[in-house]
Amino acid sequence: MRMEEARNARFSDSSATSDAIPARRARTVWGLLLRPYLPLAISEAKASPAPKSATFDTLTVQRINIVDPDGRTRLVIANSKRFPDAVVRGKAYKRSIHDTAGLAFYDVNGGEIGGLALSKLRDEDQTALIFDYIYQPTDGIWMGKSESPDGARWRAGFGISDRRPYKPGDIKSSQGVERISLSNENQNAQLVISDPQGHPRIRIGVNKAGEPRIEMLDPNGKVVYRAR
Secondary structure, three states: OOOHHHOOOOOOOOOOOOOOOHHHHHHHHHHHHHHOOOOOOHHHOOOOOOOOOOOOOOOOOOOOEEEEEOEEEEEEEOOOOOOOOOOOOOOOOOOOOEEEEEEEEEEOOOOOEEEEEEEEEEEEEEEEEEEEEEEEEEEEEEEEEOOOOOOOOOOEEEEEEOOOOOOOOOOOOOOOOOOEEEEEEEEEEEEEEEEOOOOOOEEEEEEOOOEEEEEEOOOOOOOOEEEE
């Protein structure tokens, strides 16, 4: 199971409207403080409506967009059919995994900065939470789990990647070199630390038989030191 493939399931949407507090409304608020005994004019009272709110026991929707006061999208919650394309540097990109529901996070400029992906990949149930670097869009931190349909195989893990080198223009990939991986796969727990090229150099683990090991490897994957 390759958890990193689920991390490609990424998100976005944006809009721009203005919802600034009118100057008249601000003056009305000050008027209430400074002239408590004088009734407000009808026109002035109409200019400061109470904020709209509602309470529901159950809300059933396919998608929710959470926006800033100025209308810029900061969070999307959606099912797999309404999940947005990824938006990076103002451009929308189709996702490599399409059957994904979850959440998408956005920065103040409307660019995607991570999300929560709930998907199926080669019939395996995948869940991944990702936080992105912004300067050069890259999956920075991920946490996730996967299970086979029959429940015989499973994996849960956490990873930290290098940010990709800065390159202006279109984005070809958001995958950085994973430097640290902590995982438990079918009762085999291990920590792997890799070099900047992605080659595992240190492995520390305890297998499902309860046997511990510490290994150091050369760039070709050959074990040069082992402690048991």
